[in-house]
Amino acid sequence: MTKGSDLLVAALENEGVEFIFGVPGEENLDVVESLRTSRIKLVLTRHEQSAAFMAATHGRLTGRPGVCISTLGPGALNLVTGAAYAYLGAMPMILLTGQKGIMSSQQARFQIVDMIATMRPLTKSTRQIVSTRSIPTLVRDAFRVAMEERPGPVHLELPEDIAGEEVPDLPMVPPHPIEQPVAPSLALDRAAEMILKAKRPLVMLGAATSRPRLSAGLTDFIARTQIPFFNTQMGKGTVAGGHNLYLGTAALSQRDYVHEAIDRADLIIAIGHDTIEKPPFLMGLDGPQVIHISYTPANVEQVYFPHAEVVGDVGPSLALLSERLEGRLKTASALTSLREGILRRITDRATEGRFPPTPQRIVHDVRQVMPEDGIVCLDNGMYKIWFARNYRTWMPNTVLLDNALATMGAGLPSAMMAAMLYPDRRVLAVCGDGGFMMNSQELETAVRLKLNLVVLILDDNGYGMIRWKQAVDDFSDWGLTFGNPDFVKYAEAYGAKGSRVEATEDLAPALEAAFKAGGVHVVTVPIDYSENMRVLVDELKTSYQDPRAGETVSERSMP
Structure with missing residues (x-):
């Protein structure tokens, strides 16, 4: 006889799933056992949020839904930010969560949260599986809905008694291509x-x-x-x-x-x-x-x-x-x-040698060490604006950034997914010190997976974008600074390599050496964010010419 969890895993195999990312729990143990003997690789992460970011990035890069898994309650709630990330960013993804038994309950309301209601505004569809016989159909529909325009996440909740229930073998529902109509x-x-x-x-x-x-x-x-x-x-x-x-x-x-x-x-x-x-x-x-x-x-x-x-x-x-x-x-x-003038002014001072390096210099040096097919994965911070303005791309999906949910903490997991999908290409995660520490524990996962990945940490000991906005709005500089660990020792503690840049001219060589060495390497460099005010406020305020009015603009909106 076949269990409900076997049907679920067979349905996922039917969809071509190669990886499932997550942190299973007690309510998923039947699924874990079914995965053990399947063709699907379970990628155990150190936090469910990272698993969701990785699954979403899989969807973004391939067009096919990535899959993540968690237990009930606290584990499922840790997927919520990743669900919103995929929902706003239009990334196809399947979220699988466990739940206590629905036919009988031996633990009353312990750990039970209504995840169907929780996920409803954050997904294209959310359903609890209440019958083993419906599993092949529900999984096929979940993948179809996730991939349809506009793509996004779909949530399925599998109670543990449905997962463990025995059922006769059932046929899978074959996937079929769906073409969109062209415009009238x-x-x-x-x-x-x-x-x-x-x-x-x-x-x-x-x-x-x-x-x-x-x-x-x-x-x-x-x-x-x-x-x-x-x-x-x-x-x-x-x-x-x-x-x-x-x-x-x-x-x-x-x-x-x-x-x-x-x-x-x-x-x-x-x-x-x-x-x-x-x-x-x-x-x-x-x-x-x-x-x-x-x-x-x-x-x-x-x-x-x-x-x-x-x-x-x-x-x-x-x-x-x-x-x-x-x-x-x-x-x-x-x-x-207008092209020459626009691009020339955007790249002004890109090779300036002051230390700590400016955002323009960091973008310039990253571009020097990244080949045309290299993938840069940005976390969220002030540097994201500089990379968006200044970094030139030569191939599709070689800069991954989030300007939808714009959440911190996604840079490292998204880079890990890119490195798994494209092991022969250079992959660089660019993170502020604040965003990096939100999911820095995944360094262990990256080392365990033997990924080739470089992480560039821009160190300013604070939440730099909000400090900038604080200054622009004439508030006091208060409440947004913190201390950091020694990032080199921190990387080494996880089994990764670490290096610190102490001169601007050493940045590009440090990144090049990290890529050539292979494995997981953390490079940390301080950053001079005074350019935020000089360029993005003062310079644009005084030099931007409104072509319709023919006179200098005296104010501008924040990005």
């Missing part, structure tokens, strides 16, 4: 007419353009139309940053240098924009027209209300739109002349 001809015709009339068109690549299947279609659209483009933070790298039509990344909401092009545009073609991101530009009644092209309709917001929509499978829809435009756009390159 009428919508494509309307969009083409607006683009042909535009005098200064501009393309924006948003979060949804990072779907693994889409890069070729985006690059083809840019090549055939010759319209210059910029990207949001989460759209970074979907078309190569070295492309001669690339104008930069909107790391701030307005009045950064890339906004010189945005403010001059009379039409913005927003491809894959998802308003979960902090706004890359602020629409106003006197601003450019906007065409929304994506898998799903636009969310109308105070700062985003498109004038036309092209909704459907983005790649094929863009190909059809290109056919209507190719060779007919006389003004496609009107904004291209």
Whole structure:
């Protein structure tokens, strides 16, 4: 006879699952036993939150749901941040949690939390499995829902008595491909007419353009139309940053240098924009027209209300739109002349030698040691804005950052997942000291998995982004500083290697040596964040020219 847990694991194998990440508990022991004899590898993490971040990153990089597991109550609650991370970031993921028996209870309400209700606002679907016979169907449906546009997390709760119940062998439900419809001809015709009339068109690549299947279609659209483009933070790298039509990344909401092009545009073609991101530009009644092209309709917001929509499978829809435009756009390159000035000012002082190094220098040196296919995984902090603005990408999904939930603590687990998926590529986690310590225990997991991974810790002994905002708002510098362990000894205690950068010119060689040595290596360097105020406040305040008003802008919004 087969147990419910055997059916669950067989259904996961049927979906092609290779890894399950998590911390099982008493209520999952039947599942653990079923996994022991399966083709699926259980990756035991040191915290459930990290397991969820890893599963979500698997979904982001492959387009196939990653799977994480926890016990009931406290373990399941530790998955909640990861569920929100995947939900806002549109990453397909399956969360499996245990529960006490539902047919009888020998422990009353001990550890029981209503996880179905808890997960409901954070997932696309959440269900308790109440019958062993329903397991193959529920698992197939969970994967289908997780992968459908807009992708996201799905939660299944398996009570321990259902997991242990014997049941006859049941057939699995075979997966089948689901193609999305392309956009209607009428919508494509309307969009083409607006683009042909535009005098200064501009393309924006948003979060949804990072779907693994889409890069070729985006690059083809840019090549055939010759319209210059910029990207949001989460759209970074979907078309190569070295492309001669690339104008930069909107790391701030307005009045950064890339906004010189945005403010001059009379039409913005927003491809894959998802308003979960902090706004890359602020629409106003006197601003450019906007065409929304994506898998799903636009969310109308105070700062985003498109004038036309092209909704459907983005790649094929863009190909059809290109056919209507190719060779007919006389003004496609009107904004291209701004490119050199925008990119030159963004990379100003990138090789400055002061110590501690500036964010610009750190971004520059990281770019020097990372090959075109190298993957940089950013935690959340002030440095994320600098990497978004200054780091040039050459291949899709080579900068992983979170500008949706924007949670701290995800940088190391996401890098671990990237290193597992792509063992032959260089993978670098960039973390602030605050974000690193939120899941630093996963160094042990990375060492145990024998990953090749470098972790760069930017050390400023405080929560740097909030301290910056505190200063900008004229509050006293108070309540946001802390002490750190010796990160070199800390890494060594977990069996990793550690090194400390004590001169700016040593940063790039230290990273290069860490990659060449292999294994898990922590490199720690202090950072001079005075550039936050000089560049992102004072310089932009005094030097940004509003092209519509023709005069200097005296204020700007925070990123």
